[in-house]
Structures are given as structure tokens and as C-alpha cells.
Amino acid sequence: MRWLAATGLMALASPAMAQQMTPPVAAKKPYQVPSPHGAREDEYYWLRDDTRKNPEMLAYLNAENAYADAQLAALKPLEAKLYAETVAHIKQDDSSVPYRKNGYWYSSRFATGADYPLIERRQGSATAPATILFDQPAMAKGHNFFALSDWAVSPDNRLVAWAEDTVGRRQYVLKVKDIATGRIYEDTITNIEPNIVWAADNRTILYIAKDPTTLRGYRAMAHVLGTPVSADRMLYEEKDDSFSIGVGRTTDDRYICIGVQSTVSDEQRCAPAARPTAFTVIAPREREFRYSADHLGHRWIIRTNRGAKNYKLVTLADADMARGAAAWRDLVPGSDAVFIEAFKPFNGFVAIDQREGGNRMIRLLTDAGKSVPVKADEPAYRMGLSTNEEPDTLWVRYTYGSLVTPTTTYEINARTGERRTLKVTPVPGYDPSLYVTERVWAPARDGTRIPVSIVYRKGVKRDGTAPLFQYAYGSYGISTDPGVDAGRIGLLDRGVVYAIAHIRGGQEMGRGWYDDGHLLNKKNSFTDFIDVTRYLVAQKYAAPGRVAAMGGSAGGLLMGGVANMAPQDYKLIIAQVPFVDVVTTMLDASIPLTTFEYDEWGNPANKPYYDYMLSYSPYDNVAGKAYPALYVGTGLWDSQVQYYEPAKWVARLRAKKTDTNPLLFRVNMEAGHGGKSGRFERIRQNAEWQAFMLSQLGVAGS
Structure with a gap:
């Protein structure tokens, strides 16, 4: 393949020569993707290789990297400058x-x-x-990727167990060591979830085993230190492959609970931490019935959507456990305006994490019924409960931040309301008074008002000339909350306006906001994003030809949909680890996460869902038309969005698009869904697409 050798050499070529390079061309190989509703042609299906060893596939990915290197060569000085600026804003x-x-x-x-x-x-x-x-720097030496994603100290404080990943595919390994001596036990368990709990005996460790093919966590296991892994006892197996599984301890440490959940259903079973063998179900699963339970004192507190779409809190006395949900009593009724996101019980009160008006906030509810909201001073912000490990206190820790205010950790007294600042995240060289944050409401085409969080540097004129960088996610009910990002400051200082579109599919405005943005309503997420862009341009926050959009994972699906539906509205689209081959992936139950997500996207065995997904799937809707400039990123070892989805998408875009705008595909050959590990490595990766974005938007000095 002569073009591959050429791309390898051109990485060091001059910018003018780089512009003349021919983009990599992936071979087309006939392949019919079967389905219950007829086969579809997928000429790039061959790029899928679950072993990640196919020489032809690897050659194509390496050629794409070489092509990206060559096209971005002229931007290396700007990339280095952006990297240095971001690092300078980090303590x-x-x-x-x-x-x-x-x-x-x-x-x-x-x-x-x-x-x-x-x-x-x-x-x-x-x-x-x-x-x-x-000592994570020492632990990471010799590994191209490293993640320590969960750890737990034994109740007697002597031992610590942890889960680490040195590949990036989220297949974790469990290890144990003696804290005083540093001795690492021979007990090693592979292919687990990063979810570890000690039983009260200081010898038994509960963990979640993964299916070796689908990587679905499906078995709750108990390992006794010093015994063979083959002797581990299975406590519970979840046989419904649309459910995930986890394990945890209650706030008072009295119980260990195994929780299973799907998009629309939960089930929790608990046992005394001293005897985690016989588990009692809090409430049996039902479709469209969700709950999570915690224990403190002589009662359970349960967050549930039963009779409350935006959730409510109920209590269950220990003496009434046998009666189940029939004995639940309302503690905080449901509300149409307030969405209860989480809670934390303390002795004498409950801290409630909730959403109202698109913002996330905290309120405290005493056992006597007094409710005290924690106040905020900005129009768009986010609060969240921080680490509160000990319930016998009047002080609640929480964090506060906005697009202007760095994350600040406070503690507030539930009795007096006194607030103490524990830490303001240091951002060297950053002055919050130089920036402005706003909350605006953009009208969607169906009349729905979409909240938008905006930040820009003072002095940027709202005259329709500024560049705009718009971000969104909008899936799984995951909300996108505003916060200061050291890597964004350099963009703001160059006059870029940054906006978060809180589109449907998240839960910023409650459960209904999510319901209106998934399954057969998924296209609302795409049109909301487009309508936000058009509103911000019409309101002169940005110039019509200077808009960049970004999303990752399911937000990458959003970017793919937007690219097909409204390419003319964007100068540049950045799609990181994008989920773009929706139909083919959802037809294949062997792919990690597929079965979990039937209630998110739909099961394509059902023709209405198949047809609807096919109507918006970015890969299936690539057309012979002009597209904006595109930067696409992936990781070869990604277990959540397999590398071949964006690889196929890029190959088809190259073959069909009619424009001459740059299309760059960056493949991290040693990383997974989150990219390379390490804080500085991530900054380097971000600096690359940021430099490309600034050049495409025509930002002065780029």
C-alpha cells in the first residue's frame, strides 16, 4: 500500500506539502449486516477486529494518524502554547x-x-x-495506560483492596496489600468491575465479575483472603442482560447491598455486613419502577419514582421490612418542579441533592420537618454533595461552582446555617472578575425552552462577530453542569464564547426532560442543539460562520446527527469517541453495553425502533453533500464505543462528502474510552483539537 508509506513520510513535510496530501482511503468490501427486517450494506464492516491485530485494519488507523499529524503540523506551535497556558492554570x-x-x-x-x-x-x-x-506515579511506570478506579480499606484499617486497569478496556484487576508492611497478597482477581466492598470480618471481599465476552458485570462474588479464586462464592447472578450490577455498603455500615439496575427498573437486595450471605430484596423489580435505598438508625430511606416522576423520598422502618413497599411512608413528596437527584442521611437530618430551573442545588431537611435550601449567587451554577463518610455530625460538605467560579468545597451546619469554606480550587493566573456567566432560554422548534449556560470574557461584544464553542451531551439522563475548566480559559481569553446546551435527553429539567430525549424522541436532542445554535447566532452571541460544536460518546452521536441534519450551521464539529453506528451495534448483543441500552435507544428487533434508529444513525445517513470541518477521536481499546464505529464513519464520510473541508481522525492506539491516562496527557490531547478549532474559527493569533 504505497499511500501508507507516503503518509508516514509526510508527517515531517512542510504545511504546503501537507495540504496536498491525499487522505487515507479505506478499502470497500461487500458485507451485508443481517437484521430481522432485512440486510443493510456495510462496505467498511471489515474494519471491525475484536482482537485488534488485523494488519490491514491497523495500517489504516496508523495512516489516519499520520495524515492527521501532517495536517496539524503547522499548528504545533499553537498547540504547544495552549498546552502551556492550560498547565499554567493548574496548581x-x-x-x-x-x-x-x-x-x-x-x-x-x-x-x-x-x-x-x-x-x-x-x-x-x-x-x-x-x-x-x-504511590500512583510509581504504579503507573512501565504502563502506557494506568487507572486506579476504586479502593477500599478493611474495617479494622489494616488492609486495602483496589481495582486497577493497565490497558484502558475497563477490565480491572483486584489486588490487596497490608498497609503497614506494604506486602501485596498473592490474591489477584481479573476481569472485574471497579467496585469493591469489605465484609465486617476483614477477610471477605465482595466484587463484581464481568462476562468475558460482553464485559457486562453480572455476578456478585465473595473472595476470602488467602483462598483460591476458584473457591470464590457467588452471592448473586443477574441473568437479565439488560441490567447492570453493583455492590455497596449503607451509610451506617450495617448492611451490604447488591443493586441491579436498567434504564427503567431497579432491584436492591441487602444483607448484614457481618453475614453477607442471605440477601433480602427491598422491593422486587417492576418495569418503570426505580429506587435506591440507604440505611441509618432504625430506618431505611429510599429514593423512588413510584407515584413521583421526579422522584420522592420515603422511609421504611426496620420493623416493617417484611411488608415491603406497602410500608413505605413519604418523607419528601414528589414535585413537578423539583427533581431529586440524590440524598445522604445524617443523624437528625437528610441532605438532598436536587435540580430546579436547570440548576443543581442542595437542601437540608431535619427530622422535625424544617427544610433549608443552600443559597447561590449566580444565574447558572451547580452544587453537589461532597464526601460525607460519617453521619454523626451537623456539618454537611458540598461543592459549588459555575462557569466563572472555581469549584469550592464548603461545609454547612444543618442546625445554625453557618457556612465554612474548606477549599477553593486554585486556578493560577485566573481572575473570575474578568468573565461573565449567563443563563438564557432558547426556544426549540416545538416551543420547548432549552436552558443554555454561557460564559465569555468581559469586553467581548455581543454584535454577531464572536466565535462560539457549543457543547452538549444529552443522553442517559446525564446532566451537564457548569464549571471552570483550566483548558477553556485560553479560549475565552481569545474571545471565544462558550455555551453548554442543556438539551433533552439529560435530566436538567427533570425526568420528563430525559423521556423527551430518548427512544422514539431521540431526535429532539439533535434539533434542540441545532435550535440553540441558531438562537445564539440570532441573538448575536456569535457569527453565523464561526460556530464550533463538540460532544463525546453519546454526545458524539449527537455530533454525528447534527452533522447530517444541519452541516451548514457549523464551521467545525469535534466528535470524541462517537457512538455513530447505532443500528449495527444495537443489533449485536455480544458488544459491551448493547443489551444494557435497549431502553435508551430501543431494541432493533422491534421494527418501529429499528426504523427510527436507522433514520438518525450518523453512519447510515452520511450523504453526498458538504460537511463542516471534522475532528474525530477514538481509542483502539475502547470498550464502550468500539473504535470501528468512528473508523467506519470517517471512511464513509471521506468517500461521500463533496466539500474540501479537513476531516481528521485521531486514534489513540494505547487508550480506551477516556483517552490516554494521566492529567498532562489529557491536556496534550485537548490542546490538539483546541488548536485545530481556533484555526478553523479564524481566531486572531491562532
Whole structure:
């Protein structure tokens, strides 16, 4: 393949020569994708290789990387400058706010220049000498990817178990060590979820095993330290492949609970932490019935959607456990205006994490019935409960932030309302007074008002000339909350207006907001995003020819849909790890996550869902027309959106699009869904697409 050799050499060529390079061309190979409703032609299906060893496939991906290198060569100075600016806005030796649990204070700390933090603990006082639990910089040495994604200390404080991934495919390995001596036990368990719980005996570890093919967590297992993994006891197996599974302890540590959930249903079974063998179901699963239960004192507190679309809180006395849901009593009734997102029980009160008017906020409810909201001073913001490990306190920790205000950790007294600042996340070289944040409401084509969070630097004129960078996600009921991003400051300082479109498919405006943006309503997410863009341009926040859009994963599906539906509205679209081959993926139950997501996208075995997904699937709707400039990113080892989805999409776009706008495909050959690991590696990756974006938007100095 002569063009492959050429692209390898052209990475060092001049910008003029780079522009003349021919983009990689993927071979077309006839293939019919079967379905219950007829076959579809997929000429690039051959790019799928589950072993990730096919030489022809790897050659194509490497050629795309070489082509991207060549096209971006002239932007290397700007990329380096953006990287340096972002790093300058990060306090490199930053540390977390210590929290107390079981007599010890835990925190994490970065050393200057380190990609990964140290995790430490101190006995008795937050100022006592530190014991290092995890030296992650040392643990990561020799690995192209490293993630420590869960860890748990035994109840007697002697041992720590953790889950690590050195590939990026989220197939974690469980390990255990003695904290005092550093001795690592021989017990090693592979292919697990990052979800670990100790039983009260300090010897038994509960974990979730993954199916080796689909990578679905499906079995709750118990491992006794020092015994063969083959002797591990299965506590529960979830046989419905549309459910995921997890394990955790209640706030008072009295119970261990195994939870299973799907998009529309939950089931939780709990057992005493001292005897995690016989589990009692809190309430049996039913379709469209969701709940999660926690325990403190002599009662359960349960968040549920039963009779409350936006959720409510109910209580269940220990003495009434046998009666099940019939004995539930309302603690906080449901509301059409307030969506209850989470809660945390304390002795004497409950902290409630909720959404109202598109913002996330906290309120405290005492056992006497007094309700106290935590106040905010900005139009668009987010609060969230922080780490609160000990329930016997009047002080509740929470975080606050906005697109202007750096994340701040507070604690508030539930009795007096006194508030104390524990930490303001340092952002060196950043002055919040130089920026403005707004909340506007953009009308969608069906009349729905879409909340939009906006930030820009003071002095940027609202005269229809500014460049706009618009982001959204809009799936799974996941809401996108505003926050300061060190990597965004350089964009704002160059006059870019940044906007988060809180489109349907998230839950910013409650459960109905999600219902109106998934299954047979999914296209609302796409049209909401487009209508937000058109509104911001019409209101002169941006110039019509200077709009960049970005989304990742399911937000990458959004970008693919927008690219097909309204390419003329965007100068550039950035799609990271995009889920773009919806129909083919949802037809294949062997692909990780597929069966979980039938209630998100629909089961294509059902023809109405098949037809609807086919009508918006980005890969299936690529047409012979002009598209905006595109930057597409993926990871070869991605287990959530397989690399071949964006690879096929890019190949088909190259073959069909009629424009001469650049199309760049960046493949991380050693990473998964989240890209390369390490904070500085991520900044480097971001600086690349940021430089490309600024050049496409014609930002001065880029």
C-alpha cells in the first residue's frame, strides 16, 4: 500500500506539502449486516477486529494518524502554547480536602509534574504524619495506560483492596496489600468491575465479575483472603442482560447491598455486613419502577419514582421490612418542579441533592420537618454533595461552582446555617472578575425552552462577530453542569464564547426532560442543539460562520446527527469517541453495553425502533453533500464505543462528502474510552483539537 508509506513520510513535510496530501482511503468490501427486517450494506464492516491485530485494519488507523499529524503540523506551535497556558492554570502540587472515616483522615496529593496523585491517610488528625496508600506515579511506570478506579480499606484499617486497569478496556484487576508492611497478597482477581466492598470480618471481599465476552458485570462474588479464586462464592447472578450490577455498603455500615439496575427498573437486595450471605430484596423489580435505598438508625430511606416522576423520598422502618413497599411512608413528596437527584442521611437530618430551573442545588431537611435550601449567587451554577463518610455530625460538605467560579468545597451546619469554606480550587493566573456567566432560554422548534449556560470574557461584544464553542451531551439522563475548566480559559481569553446546551435527553429539567430525549424522541436532542445554535447566532452571541460544536460518546452521536441534519450551521464539529453506528451495534448483543441500552435507544428487533434508529444513525445517513470541518477521536481499546464505529464513519464520510473541508481522525492506539491516562496527557490531547478549532474559527493569533 504505497499511500501508507507516503503518509508516514509526510508527517515531517512542510504545511504546503501537507495540504496536498491525499487522505487515507479505506478499502470497500461487500458485507451485508443481517437484521430481522432485512440486510443493510456495510462496505467498511471489515474494519471491525475484536482482537485488534488485523494488519490491514491497523495500517489504516496508523495512516489516519499520520495524515492527521501532517495536517496539524503547522499548528504545533499553537498547540504547544495552549498546552502551556492550560498547565499554567493548574496548581501542580494541589491536594484534596481531607475527609475522616473510621479514625483516619484520607486525601490525595499531586507532586509537581506528576500525572497521577499519591493517596494518603493520617491517623487521628488531618495534620498527623501521612502514610501513603498508593504511590500512583510509581504504579503507573512501565504502563502506557494506568487507572486506579476504586479502593477500599478493611474495617479494622489494616488492609486495602483496589481495582486497577493497565490497558484502558475497563477490565480491572483486584489486588490487596497490608498497609503497614506494604506486602501485596498473592490474591489477584481479573476481569472485574471497579467496585469493591469489605465484609465486617476483614477477610471477605465482595466484587463484581464481568462476562468475558460482553464485559457486562453480572455476578456478585465473595473472595476470602488467602483462598483460591476458584473457591470464590457467588452471592448473586443477574441473568437479565439488560441490567447492570453493583455492590455497596449503607451509610451506617450495617448492611451490604447488591443493586441491579436498567434504564427503567431497579432491584436492591441487602444483607448484614457481618453475614453477607442471605440477601433480602427491598422491593422486587417492576418495569418503570426505580429506587435506591440507604440505611441509618432504625430506618431505611429510599429514593423512588413510584407515584413521583421526579422522584420522592420515603422511609421504611426496620420493623416493617417484611411488608415491603406497602410500608413505605413519604418523607419528601414528589414535585413537578423539583427533581431529586440524590440524598445522604445524617443523624437528625437528610441532605438532598436536587435540580430546579436547570440548576443543581442542595437542601437540608431535619427530622422535625424544617427544610433549608443552600443559597447561590449566580444565574447558572451547580452544587453537589461532597464526601460525607460519617453521619454523626451537623456539618454537611458540598461543592459549588459555575462557569466563572472555581469549584469550592464548603461545609454547612444543618442546625445554625453557618457556612465554612474548606477549599477553593486554585486556578493560577485566573481572575473570575474578568468573565461573565449567563443563563438564557432558547426556544426549540416545538416551543420547548432549552436552558443554555454561557460564559465569555468581559469586553467581548455581543454584535454577531464572536466565535462560539457549543457543547452538549444529552443522553442517559446525564446532566451537564457548569464549571471552570483550566483548558477553556485560553479560549475565552481569545474571545471565544462558550455555551453548554442543556438539551433533552439529560435530566436538567427533570425526568420528563430525559423521556423527551430518548427512544422514539431521540431526535429532539439533535434539533434542540441545532435550535440553540441558531438562537445564539440570532441573538448575536456569535457569527453565523464561526460556530464550533463538540460532544463525546453519546454526545458524539449527537455530533454525528447534527452533522447530517444541519452541516451548514457549523464551521467545525469535534466528535470524541462517537457512538455513530447505532443500528449495527444495537443489533449485536455480544458488544459491551448493547443489551444494557435497549431502553435508551430501543431494541432493533422491534421494527418501529429499528426504523427510527436507522433514520438518525450518523453512519447510515452520511450523504453526498458538504460537511463542516471534522475532528474525530477514538481509542483502539475502547470498550464502550468500539473504535470501528468512528473508523467506519470517517471512511464513509471521506468517500461521500463533496466539500474540501479537513476531516481528521485521531486514534489513540494505547487508550480506551477516556483517552490516554494521566492529567498532562489529557491536556496534550485537548490542546490538539483546541488548536485545530481556533484555526478553523479564524481566531486572531491562532
